[in-house]
Amino acid sequence: MSRAVLDARRLLCPLPVIRTQNRVRQMVPGQQLEIRCTDPGATHDIPAWCRLYGHRVLEVRESDGEIAITIEIVGDGAPGPG
Amino acid sequence: MTQTRTAVALISGGLDSMLAARAMLEQGIRVEGINFFTGFCVEGHTHAIRSRDRGRPKRNNALWVAEQLGIRLHIVDVSEPYKDVVLNPRHGYGHNLNPCLDCKGFMVARAHEWMLEQGYDFLVTGEVVGQRPMSQRRDTMPVVARESGAGDRLLRPLCAKLLPPTLPEREGWVDRERLFDFSGRSRKPQMALAARYGLHDYAQPAGGCCFLTDERYSAKLADLWRSRGRRDYELDDILLLKVGRHLRPRRNFKLIVAREEGETRFLEGYRKQFTNLTTVSHAGPLALVDGEASEEDLVLAARLTARFSQGREAPRVRVAVARGDGEPRVLEVVPLPAAEIPKEWYL
Ligand code: SF4
Numbered sequence: 001m002s003r004a005v006l007d008a009r010r011l012l013c014p015l016p017v018i019r020t021q022n023r024v025r026q027m028v029p030g031q032q033l034e035i036r037c038t039d040p041g042a043t044h045d046i047p048a049w050c051r052l053y054g055h056r057v058l059e060v061r062e063s064d065g066e067i068a069i070t071i072e073i074v075g076d077g078a079p080g081p082g
Numbered sequence: 083m084t085q086t087r088t089a090v091a092l093i094s095g096g097l098d099s100m101l102a103a104r105a106m107l108e109q110g111i112r113v114e115g116i117n118f119f120t121g122f123c124v125e126g127h128t129h130a131i132r133s134r135d136r137g138r139p140k141r142n143n144a145l146w147v148a149e150q151l152g153i154r155l156h157i158v159d160v161s162e163p164y165k166d167v168v169l170n171p172r173h174g175y176g177h178n179l180n181p182c183l184d185c186k187g188f189m190v191a192r193a194h195e196w197m198l199e200q201g202y203d204f205l206v207t208g209e210v211v212g213q214r215p216m217s218q219r220r221d222t223m224p225v226v227a228r229e230s231g232a233g234d235r236l237l238r239p240l241c242a243k244l245l246p247p248t249l250p251e252r253e254g255w256v257d258r259e260r261l262f263d264f265s266g267r268s269r270k271p272q273m274a275l276a277a278r279y280g281l282h283d284y285a286q287p288a289g290g291c292c293f294l295t296d297e298r299y300s301a302k303l304a305d306l307w308r309s310r311g312r313r314d315y316e317l318d319d320i321l322l323l324k325v326g327r328h329l330r331p332r333r334n335f336k337l338i339v340a341r342e343e344g345e346t347r348f349l350e351g352y353r354k355q356f357t358n359l360t361t362v363s364h365a366g367p368l369a370l371v372d373g374e375a376s377e378e379d380l381v382l383a384a385r386l387t388a389r390f391s392q393g394r395e396a397p398r399v400r401v402a403v404a405r406g407d408g409e410p411r412v413l414e415v416v417p418l419p420a421a422e423i424p425k426e427w428y429l
Contacts, residue, residue, distance in 0.1 A: 010351060012321065014119055014142050018159045038351075041142070048145040052154050 003032040009066065013041035017049050020071075024055065027073045032058065035069045043067055087255040088112040089237070090197045091206040092189060093155060094291045095143025097272055097284045098208030098240060103151055104279050105239040106206055109256050113206070115155040116193050117144040120164045120185075121320050122292040143285045150281065160192065161317050168294070169313050173216075173225075178300035180292070182217035183225065190230035197235070204235040204250045210272075211241040211265040220244075240264045240272070293324060302328055302429045309333060309373065318352070322372075325349065328429040329386060335373030336429065337383050339390050342367075354407045359387040362412060363400035366391025381415060388417035 006023050008016035016037045023033060035046060046069050047057045056072040091103035093115035106113050148155035167188045171181030190207065197205050209218050209226075216222065223245060227236045234248045242251065242261035251258040264271045276284065293299040302323045307313045309330065322338060326345050330336040340346040346368045356370040357380070369387040371380070380403055388399035394417050404410035 014123075014144075014157055015159065017142070017145070018119060018157050021157060045142045045145055048142065048149060049155070052145070052148055 003034055003070070006033060006035045008035055008037040008042070010038055012039050013045050016042040017045045020046055021049065024053075024071075024073060029073050029075060031073050033071050033073070035071070037067050037069070038065060040067070042069065046071070086110065086112055087204070087250070088114075088202045089204050089206050089250075090193050090200075090202045091115050091153075092193055092208070093117045093144050093147055094208070095147055095285055096208070096291060097269075097276060097281075098210060098213075100147045100151065100208070100281065100284060101272060101275050101279070102206050102208040102239045103147075103153065104281070105261065106256070107151065107153070108279075109260060111256065113151070113153050114200075114202070115144070115148045115151075115153050116196055117155055117157045118160045118164075118189050118192065119157060120292065121161040121317050122168075122294050124291065124293055147284070150283075156196065158192065158196075160188075164188065165315065168315075176214075176216045176295065178295055178297050179303055180216075180294035180300075182214060182295075183222055186217040186226045187229040190226055190232050190236060194230055194232040194235070197232075203255065204237055204248075205232050206237050206239060208240060209238045211244050213265075213267055293320075298429075299323060305330060305336070305429050309336070318355075322352065322370075327390070329423070329427045330429055331382055331386065331427050332373075332375075332379055335371050335375040335379055335383070337369050337371060337386055339369045339387065340367040353404075357383075357403065357405045359384055360402050361388060361391040361393060361399055362402050363398075364388075364391045364393030364396065366393065366399075381413060382418075384413045384415045385418040386423070388415055389420070389423070391417070393417060 006019060008019050016035060016039060020035050027033065043060055050057050050071055054074045056074055058070040058072055061068045089106055089111050091099065091106065091113050093099050093103065103113050103115060145155060167181055167184045171184040173183040176182050190205065193205055211218060211220050211223065227233055237248045237250050238245065240262045241264050242258060243263035244265060247258060250256045306315065306319060325348050327339045327341055328336055338349065340349050349368050349370055352370060356372060357375060359369045360366065366387065367390050369383065371383055375383060384401040384403060387401055391399060393399035396417065398414050399417055401413050401415060402410040403413055
């Protein structure tokens, strides 16, 4: 399964969440996105954001001060009154 | 069957906007939150930079609020366009460099655009009449509604009963009788309503929702503009103003000294962009030089850095100085005695 990668390193929160949100908007259900970041706050914010939209957090890996969060897009995730 | 009406709610992460959104949910409105990142926002992570604040929750308050309410949240990075609000506020500043009235107008205008784009019916804010000296006065409320373009699709549930009925009220989308008449600076009605809704854990930021209401922060921002001879900033500038001790010994440069480990770690990320100093003979902080420093200035910067290290009482301290990511060289200096640091140097 192809996995898109988003480089959010050196960005401070909430910018990694904003970049994630904007990227996810261009994706479709079932696709995966790996977000690379360095702000530890992202390990709270990105899963919190995913919970709001129902996206699934598959993995959170941390090594050498770098964090990789992999998520799977679920549902439409689209904004709007629906 | 009646149609479900939808609203966009401005969510700052504080209690008032949380209550306003909740009041709409109570009336069966479908709500989505919108939150703006200006670069000046005060939130959990900013505090979390400092190690001693580590115990505090590192959460992003706006996301937290959305989760409590069970609504979606759209976060918008407005740090670029927001510069114009901070640099050229048509309605001027509050006590510090906070352009609250322009800021509110800007955010409501952005939220209104989003409302139109996405097809929501109306807009909700947590404003309370008379709560803020500038943006939330009875006479400035219509200014925000008018200048933002939101007009009477802007509903302020917490003080709606004190204002003329808006479109959602007139159309019967929301029941005006179940809205509120909060006014003034007292927080009691909000706290009572929170208790009624069963909300117990919420952020109560002292001052305002952003650093611009902070006196020390505003002084540092004013100094930045003065020293550069122009009113302007980059995102990194304003983030750095939140961190460390800032001292300006000379007009042409200032020194940013980490106060503890967490700040050192944060400043590390900027090391390559600045001339930087670290003590090598003793444990000490990382310091960044902002501005153009001469050789003589660097010696002074080194003596100051030594002052804030474990070697402050030592006869001599060795300090590594590097320009950006260039090779460091070591200066041996006498730590500057506290008595020789004029108070005015501290920004
Ligand atoms: S306190 Fe800051 S964010 Fe809040 S209205 Fe004033 S300028 Fe805007």
